[in-house]
Amino acid sequence: MLIGYIRVSKSDGSQLLDLQKDALIEAGIKEERIYSDLESGSKDSRPGLDSCLKSLQPGNTLVVWKLDRLGRNMKHLVNLVDDLGQKGISFKVLTGQGANIDTSTPSGKMIFGIFSALSEFERDLIIERTRAGLAAARARGRKGGRPQKVDKALLTMAMASMSDRKSVASDVAKRLGITTSTLYSYLITHKAQLCLS
DSSP: EEEEEEEEEESSSSSSSSHHHHHHHTTTTTTGEEEEESOOOOOOOHHHHHHHHHHOOOOOOEEEEEEEGGGGSSHHHHHHHHOOOTOOOOEEEEESTTTOOOOOOOHHHHHHHHHHHHHHHHHHHHHHHHHHHHHHHHHTTTTOOOSSSHHHHHHHHHHHHHHHOOOHHHHHHHHHTSSSHHHHHHHHHHHHHHHHO
């Protein structure tokens, strides 16, 4: 059985589902078996997609008009199609860059496998470039992360204030313009640095 899914990014009426719906009906999908969403593909939860995925049974084929109608990103798409495959559900794309994908055929499985490998390769390249950039920045003496809110003078005042047993951490933090958790974090870090030196 063929089950269809269609989506447009805007629900304000500027985008219509008609083109996708007509293509799926022409591909042999009954209109009552077409699920739809009127929202961005980047959203984690899409009611139409959730209902579509729940309705799929082993032996069914999920059909989309274009590859980008289904997944939030390539990783999400690969995981989704892999999950479908493990449940005995095929996946087919009618048009666009993924038009040769039909996981019910050996060549379609191969093409999707290539997509999957490229996605993993791209992710690994991004990680590698990020690590190289951070290493280069560290070699130049730069540290990543958020700039510190507390300088040495404020830290000295905070330590002096906190050494008084009557002081209340929340009051000290408020006077310094930081949160209590930030105060404790700086004090713990500073004490650890003193112990190491």
